[in-house]
Amino acid sequence: MNIPHTRPWFPESMRRDILADLDKVMASGQLMGGEFSKTLERQYAERTQTGFGVSLATATTGLQIALRYSGVAGGEVLVPAASFITDVSAVQMEGATPVLVDVDPETLAFDLEDLERKVTDRTKAIIWVHLIGYIAETYRDIQAFAARHKLFLIEDASHAHGAMIDDKPAGSLGDVGVFSFYPTKIMTTGTGGMLVTDDGALSDFAQSLRLFGKDLKTGEIVHRGNDWFMDEFRACIGVHQARHLDEILARRRAAVDRYLTLRRDCDYLRCLAPSASNQPAWYQFPVFADDGIDAEAVRRKMGERNIACKLIYKPVHEEVLFESLAQPGLSRAENSLNQSLCLPLFTAITEEEIDASAKALMEILSEEAGV
Ligand SMILES: Cc1ncc(COP(=O)(O)O)c(C=O)c1O
Numbered sequence: 001m002n003i004p005h006t007r008p009w010f011p012e013s014m015r016r017d018i019l020a021d022l023d024k025v026m027a028s029g030q031l032m033g034g035e036f037s038k039t040l041e042r043q044y045a046e047r048t049q050t051g052f053g054v055s056l057a058t059a060t061t062g063l064q065i066a067l068r069y070s071g072v073a074g075g076e077v078l079v080p081a082a083s084f085i086t087d088v089s090a091v092q093m094e095g096a097t098p099v100l101v102d103v104d105p106e107t108l109a110f111d112l113e114d115l116e117r118k119v120t121d122r123t124k125a126i127i128w129v130h131l132i133g134y135i136a137e138t139y140r141d142i143q144a145f146a147a148r149h150k151l152f153l154i155e156d157a158s159h160a161h162g163a164m165i166d167d168k169p170a171g172s173l174g175d176v177g178v179f180s181f182y183p184t185k186i187m188t189t190g191t192g193g194m195l196v197t198d199d200g201a202l203s204d205f206a207q208s209l210r211l212f213g214k215d216l217k218t219g220e221i222v223h224r225g226n227d228w229f230m231d232e233f234r235a236c237i238g239v240h241q242a243r244h245l246d247e248i249l250a251r252r253r254a255a256v257d258r259y260l261t262l263r264r265d266c267d268y269l270r271c272l273a274p275s276a277s278n279q280p281a282w283y284q285f286p287v288f289a290d291d292g293i294d295a296e297a298v299r300r301k302m303g304e305r306n307i308a309c310k311l312i313y314k315p316v317h318e319e320v321l322f323e324s325l326a327q328p329g330l331s332r333a334e335n336s337l338n339q340s341l342c343l344p345l346f347t348a349i350t351e352e353e354i355d356a357s358a359k360a361l362m363e364i365l366s367e368e369a370g371v
Contacts, residue, residue: 003357005308006184009241009248009347018240025232036235040194043242044179047162048171050196052203055230055238056210059158059193062178063090065206065228066195067125070152070175072096075124078115078151081315081333082108083129087156088316088325096124100317100325103333105288106272108312109136111332115145125152130160130170132312132342133186133281134272139165139173146174154178158193159283161186162249166277171196181234186281187241187248189234248347252282255349259285262358268293268365269341286312286340287361293368295339301364302341307357312340 010018021036028034041053056062063086067077073095079087081100091098102114108131126146136142146153153174157163160170161179171177176199179185181192195206205223207216213225230238241248263269270288274280289295295311302309315334317326343357 001353001356002306003308003344003353004346005310005342005344007346007348008183008188011348014240014244018237021236021240022233025236031232032229034232034235036232036239037230040230040235040238040242043239044171044194044196047242047245048169048177048196050172050177051198052196052200054195054203054206054210055235056193056195056206057228057230058191059156059178059180059182060086060090061210061226061228062193062195062206063087063127063154063156064094065209066152066154066176066178066202067091067094067096068209069202069205070125070154072124072152076120076122078110078118078123078126079316080110080127080129080131081317081330082131082313082337083127083156083316084158084313085316085319085322087127087129088322091127098325099123100327100330100333102330103336104136104138105270105332105336107136107138108132108134108272108336109138110142112138112141112145114329115142119149119151123149123151125154127154127156128174129156129158130163132286133159133161133163133170133283134274135160135163135165135170135173135278135280137165137275137278143173158182158185160281162245163281164279170281175199176202181238186252186283187238187245189230189238189241192230192234192238249281251347251349252345253279255345255354256282256285258351258354259343259358262355263287263362266362266365268369282345284312284342285345286342288336289339289341289365291335291339293339293365295341298341298361298364298368301367302357302360305360307360308344309357309361310342312337312342314338
């Protein structure tokens with residue numbers, strides 16, 4: 001058995017429906033801004049209970065648009081040290097300074113005390129990452145912090161399609177949310193992104209920036225823009241994937257429930273423990289090895305058994321390009337990420353694959369713990 005870390009989900013009936021609709025796109029001759037883009041944007045606005053959805057080339061372009069709109073250039077942006085590289089590079093590309101904040105290992109989101117410590121009179125915005133599709137139970141504190149300091153709150157919901165907390169969807173908790181449709185994500189368009197917001201002016205700005213900076217009414221160039229559009233082909237694939245998002249989430253949640261049952265008696269691990277009203281999207285299912293365990297060796301030994309096991313991400317400041325952002329006081333992010341063991345998780349994972357992955361992990365952990 002060779003069990004990958006992730007695999008996109010295109011069941012046969014979905015593939016048939018997509019092919020029929022791609023044919024319609026080609027016949028229509030309208031390759032951008034057509035019915036499929038509009039439908040995908042509506043699907044995301046409805047799901048996130050926001051006023052506007054703007055389909056984009058990637059989530060990173062959504063981050064750049066949100067950052068530029070909020071006027072961060074010359075200022076500082078708070079970013080969790082447990083985030084994706086473009087959460088940092090987008091800030092730099094928009095002319096601002098990323099300030100890394102430590103994370104709370106129970107939620108993988110901001111450590112609230114460090115957040116307070118890092119805010120200065122130059123801070124303009126916050127990128128709040130729902131890492132692995134988990135919305136922090138402390139979300140109200142994060143919202144209150146942003147409001148208290150008058151900071152623009154950007155949700156990076158790239159992992160959090162359909163995640164909910166207290167009946168509130170990811171993407172509706174800040175001033176703007178961005179989702180990624182990269183191949184590994186909960187749903188995919190090949191690659192692509194979506195920005196959601198209640199702010200009509202931001203929606204207009206995003207629509208202008210994705211089309212070379214054109215004014216939507218006059219067609220004049222009013223911003224330094226780019227081609228950040230999602231074309232109709234990808235939007236068509238997205239519409240079909242989004243129609244099945246509830247099924248995708250149900251399958252992933254069932255897989256995680258099974259993993260949680262199987263690891264019940266293991267003493268060397270910690271798992272996230274969502275409250276009853278927290279429904280993660282489970283982009284990944286990480287468990288966290290105790291400090292005494294060599295997590296890198298565990299991941300390697302899983303690989304030797306042909307079972308993929310990865311860390312969530314390296315801490316951003318351990319990437320060569322961002323080493324200058326390293327500083328004392330990010331140890332909880334470093335420890336959470338470096339001790340993370342992400343088990344295989346994808347929409348069509350079978351019970352046999354889950355059982356084999358969990359069994360291999362338990363055996364290797366016992367070896368590493370020397371029992
Ligand atoms: C948390 C997070 N944010 C942003 C991105 C970037 O997404 P995209 O490739 O759509 O720009 C990723 C991609 O993996 C991600 O994991």
